Amino acid sequence: xxxxxxxxxxxxxxxxxxxxxxxxxxSSIGILGLLATLLASAWLAWRVAGSGPMLLALGGWEPxxxxxxxxxxxxxxxLLMSSVVALAAGTYSTGYxxxxxxxxxxxPLWLLLMTALHALFLSGDLxxxxxxxxxxxxxxxxxxxxxxxxxxxxxxxxxxxxxLLGSLLFLAGxxxxxxxxxxxxxxxxxxxxxxxxxxxxxxxxxxxGLLLKSALFPLHFWLPPAHANAPAPVSAVLSALVVKAxxxxxxxxxxxxxxxxVTTFAAWLLGSLGAMAVLWGSWKALRAVRLKLxxxxxxxxxxxxxxxxxxxxxxLPVGAARDTALGxxxxxxxxxxFAKSAxxxxxxxxxxxxxxxxxxxxxxxxxxxxxTVFTLALAGxxxxxxxxxxxxxxxxxxxxxxxxxxxxxxxxxIATGSxxxxxxxxxxxxxxxxxxxxxxxxxxDGREELPALILAILATVLLGFGxxxxxxxxxxxxxxxxxxx
Amino acid sequence: MMLTQLIFGIAGGLLFAMGxxxxxxxxxxxARILAVNVSGAGIFLAFVAIAYRGLEETPDPVxxxxxxxxxxVAVSATxxxxxxxxxxxxxxxx
Amino acid sequence: xxxxxxxxxxxLLAILLLGLAWSALSGTxxxxxVVLFMAFGLLLSLIWARLRAPDLALAEAAIGAGLSGALxxxxxxxREKSENKAGQPMSLLRLATVLLMLLxxxSFALAYVxxxxxxxxxxxAGLAFGNLxxxxxxxxxxxxxxxxxxxxxxxxxxxxxxATLGILALGSERxxxxxxxVLLGALVTWISPLLVIVAGYLLWTGAxxxxxxxxxxxxxxxxxxxxxxxxxxxEQLPHPLLQGWLLASGIxxxxxxxxxxxxxxxxxxxxxxxxxxxxxxxxESAAMLSIALSLGLAxxxxxxxxxxxxxxxxxxx
Numbered sequence: 001x002x003x004x005x006x007x008x009x010x011x012x013x014x015x016x017x018x019x020x021x022x023x024x025x026x027s028s029i030g031i032l033g034l035l036a037t038l039l040a041s042a043w044l045a046w047r048v049a050g051s052g053p054m055l056l057a058l059g060g061w062e063p064x065x066x067x068x069x070x071x072x073x074x075x076x077x078x079l080l081m082s083s084v085v086a087l088a089a090g091t092y093s094t095g096y097x098x099x100x101x102x103x104x105x106x107x108p109l110w111l112l113l114m115t116a117l118h119a120l121f122l123s124g125d126l127x128x129x130x131x132x133x134x135x136x137x138x139x140x141x142x143x144x145x146x147x148x149x150x151x152x153x154x155x156x157x158x159x160x161x162x163x164l165l166g167s168l169l170f171l172a173g174x175x176x177x178x179x180x181x182x183x184x185x186x187x188x189x190x191x192x193x194x195x196x197x198x199x200x201x202x203x204x205x206x207x208x209g210l211l212l213k214s215a216l217f218p219l220h221f222w223l224p225p226a227h228a229n230a231p232a233p234v235s236a237v238l239s240a241l242v243v244k245a246x247x248x249x250x251x252x253x254x255x256x257x258x259x260x261x262v263t264t265f266a267a268w269l270l271g272s273l274g275a276m277a278v279l280w281g282s283w284k285a286l287r288a289v290r291l292k293l294x295x296x297x298x299x300x301x302x303x304x305x306x307x308x309x310x311x312x313x314x315x316l317p318v319g320a321a322r323d324t325a326l327g328x329x330x331x332x333x334x335x336x337x338f339a340k341s342a343x344x345x346x347x348x349x350x351x352x353x354x355x356x357x358x359x360x361x362x363x364x365x366x367x368x369x370x371x372t373v374f375t376l377a378l379a380g381x382x383x384x385x386x387x388x389x390x391x392x393x394x395x396x397x398x399x400x401x402x403x404x405x406x407x408x409x410x411x412x413x414i415a416t417g418s419x420x421x422x423x424x425x426x427x428x429x430x431x432x433x434x435x436x437x438x439x440x441x442x443x444x445d446g447r448e449e450l451p452a453l454i455l456a457i458l459a460t461v462l463l464g465f466g467x468x469x470x471x472x473x474x475x476x477x478x479x480x481x482x483x484x485x
Numbered sequence: 486m487m488l489t490q491l492i493f494g495i496a497g498g499l500l501f502a503m504g505x506x507x508x509x510x511x512x513x514x515x516a517r518i519l520a521v522n523v524s525g526a527g528i529f530l531a532f533v534a535i536a537y538r539g540l541e542e543t544p545d546p547v548x549x550x551x552x553x554x555x556x557x558v559a560v561s562a563t564x565x566x567x568x569x570x571x572x573x574x575x576x577x578x579x
Numbered sequence: 580x581x582x583x584x585x586x587x588x589x590x591l592l593a594i595l596l597l598g599l600a601w602s603a604l605s606g607t608x609x610x611x612x613v614v615l616f617m618a619f620g621l622l623l624s625l626i627w628a629r630l631r632a633p634d635l636a637l638a639e640a641a642i643g644a645g646l647s648g649a650l651x652x653x654x655x656x657x658r659e660k661s662e663n664k665a666g667q668p669m670s671l672l673r674l675a676t677v678l679l680m681l682l683x684x685x686s687f688a689l690a691y692v693x694x695x696x697x698x699x700x701x702x703x704a705g706l707a708f709g710n711l712x713x714x715x716x717x718x719x720x721x722x723x724x725x726x727x728x729x730x731x732x733x734x735x736x737x738x739x740x741x742a743t744l745g746i747l748a749l750g751s752e753r754x755x756x757x758x759x760x761v762l763l764g765a766l767v768t769w770i771s772p773l774l775v776i777v778a779g780y781l782l783w784t785g786a787x788x789x790x791x792x793x794x795x796x797x798x799x800x801x802x803x804x805x806x807x808x809x810x811x812x813x814e815q816l817p818h819p820l821l822q823g824w825l826l827a828s829g830i831x832x833x834x835x836x837x838x839x840x841x842x843x844x845x846x847x848x849x850x851x852x853x854x855x856x857x858x859x860x861x862x863e864s865a866a867m868l869s870i871a872l873s874l875g876l877a878x879x880x881x882x883x884x885x886x887x888x889x890x891x892x893x894x895x896x
Contacts, residue, residue: 495692497691503600536630537630540585546722554724568877575750
């Protein structure tokens with residue numbers, strides 16, 4: 001029995017309940033839960049790498065009547081990334097939250113968010129996906145509003161309302177699919193969907209909802225305030241994981257379930273919006289006054305790059321070149337996940353030790369918090385796309401795909417985006433390395449600085465040198481959830 | 486295909502769109518929360534209309550279960566939104 | 580296709596529903612909007628009954644109109660900074676949004692009509708009714724919720740928990756109401772126990788007739804609301820430690836039942852043969868309590884007294 005598939009979802013859920021019941025031990029329970037989840041995700045990924053995609057029919061009912069859980073290379077990779085980021089950010093938060101009552105509020109919600117993300121990655125049912133999207137939304141909002149500061153609550157409430165609208169758009173699509181095809185199971189739908197009005201309209205609705213949730217320009221406006229004002233570990237996960245979940249669903253629908261239904265025009269539309277996101281986001285990041293705001297706008301930009309892949313994938317014929325491009329997309333998503341969470345955690349350290357996160361007043365940070373500034377530099381390397389980071393490999397492949405398909409207009413976009421990224425990263429480092437007299441920084445301890453550093457190393461070094469493993473693991477069977485025992 | 490299904494399905498679509506528009510247009514948070522609820526109700530109506538199979542046959546139970554889940558999700562979201570809104574008002578006094 | 584009296588009724592109901600929605604959403608007076616919204620919910624409940632969805636009718640009346648309405652009425656007390664300016668003159672921009680709205684509705688309607696006319700089969704109904712006997716209950720909606728698609732219900736309880744935890748984390752409860760007058764006091768004294776009894780009945784009967792954990796939980800929550808209106812303070816609720824257990828019980832029951840199956844070499848949430856009915860009843864009982872307390876705490880508006888002290892040493896004062 002493949003009950004292993006339930007573990008990445010049920011373990012965090014169980015530990016969430018435990019953290020609720022024993023608030024005094026919330027931190028320990030939380031870290032233990034995240035470790036156990038990481039083990040389960042790793043085990044699952046290992047199994048998928050060895051024997052291919054896995055399927056579990058919950059309740060023993062045939063999928064259609066019941067709900068199925070799937071894991072393939074793409075979902076198990078994301079699951080693994082999610083567990084690592086959550087553990088790192090969770091470790092950081094044991095230092096971030098000083099008060100016991102803050103920790104008691106944080107951990108159950110944090111573990112619920114992990115439950116939701118993992119449930120989404122593993123779900124094989126359309127309505128179940130809706131429920132996971134709502135669970136992600138509510139727990140993310142509750143976490144973003146922790147601390148009760150006015151700006152955070154305001155941003156969280158806007159995020160909630162827009163998130164609900166996005167989910168409703170998704171649900172509208174689900175209703176139409178059920179009406180037209182009589183099933184909610186993704187695998188069955190893959191074989192049944194045809195290019196007809198029902199499918200087009202349903203897909204448009206669902207994609208619109210997902211675009212809102214993945215903050216593609218121009219539906220991105222809710223993201224910067226929400227990510228910038230949330231507590232640091234929450235921002236890390238919001239930017240690195242929550243937005244990726246919506247993107248994952250988009251990919252899954254676009255390339256797998258609905259691949260007969262999508263049109264080239266739509267792919268170009270997404271690509272164009274992605275291009276605008278790259279330019280707009282990078283520009284706003286350069287002009288940002290606060291580090292966290294910079295990081296949030298950078299997320300908008302980086303997500304834009306991911307959308308540039310869509311028209312390229314549409315133009316490439318099925319084969320090695322297309323697989324490589326897909327691998328590059330996933331590599332870029334993974335690298336961004338690690339790098340951005342590292343950036344937010346490092347920013348959190350600075351904010352707590354300096355009392356603020358204004359970029360122009362970062363003088364003296366390099367001397368006082370060397371590890372953290374080094375982390376910023378490493379994360380920056382990954383965000384710009386310098387070697388040896390995973391982003392560099394991915395952008396290289398992006399260029400190859402552009403040349404192969406002749407879609408030259410993306411080149412200036414990528415180039416400008418990278419230049420702007422270099423500009424804003426060097427701006428931060430410039431100020432951080434400046435010396436400043438009489439600036440007071442509090443001391444940081446290991447568990448605050450190390451998690452961010454580890455994440456940054458993963459992004460820049462491991463994914464860079466190890467990118468070949470990612471390619472081998474992800475591309476061949478990435479989206480094949482077909483013939484499974 | 487039944488006229489009843491069409492009537493309520495189309496009404497559901499109108500409610501969905503109406504709620505969506507109001508949620509985006511109105512400035513009052515309470516009005517926006519009401520709008521989101523109305524929009525959701527529209528989709529629920531569409532689901533139940535799909536499930537309806539006439540007066541002779543029992544309706545399809547699956548959409549009913551889905552809508553029941555949806556109702557609980559909606560009230561959870563509403564409750565959280567209202568709590569955030571209340572906090573926003575109190576925070577003004579800081 | 581003949582137009583019968585039923586269709587006339589349906590059209591009337593639909594038009595009324597749309598009218599209520601429009602007036603609820605477009606007025607400047609928020610109180611009026613909330614009340615109209617509650618009426619909308621009640622009408623919707625009636626429509627569920629018309630469409631042969633009694634479980635939904637119960638749930639909508641109790642949760643959609645009832646509890647949501649109670650929460651919204653309470654929320655009217657919180658003044659808002661941005662005064663709603665719905666009474667703006669019809670500008671070009673507003674006209675454009677109306678057109679977009681109609682476009683969206685039309686697209687949805689087009690897809691819907693195409694779908695419903697081309698697929699006239701029973702969809703998943705056949706499978707559901709076919710497997711009803713093995714499900715352990717005879718109410719098909721309960722079978723879907725607690726057996727076939729139990730995983731959805733499990734996650735839904737998690738959604739409710741997430742919202743509750745969010746609310747509790749934001750601050751403490753609202754100020755309790757003052758002592759009730761004679762009439763309200765008498766009403767509360769009579770209705771609250773009645774609500775509890777009906778809740779228990781709905782829980783039990785949900786296996787073979789309309790009802791179930793959600794409707795029962797909603798009624799229990801309504802009892803909490805009634806008691807609150809009658810002046811109940813949070814000290815009179817169960818001890819915060821017990822509250823934590825109650826909030827967790829629904830999900831915990833699901834997880835236990837789900838993994839129970841794995842010891843019998845079955846899939847997660849596959850109830851062992853013959854056990855389904857009993858397991859479903861146990862899960863539903865636990866879920867009812869979780870739902871009731873979650874919604875009750877939502878009405879309270881924040882953490883009850885003694886909640887934050889669970890994480891520090893010492894008893895509730």
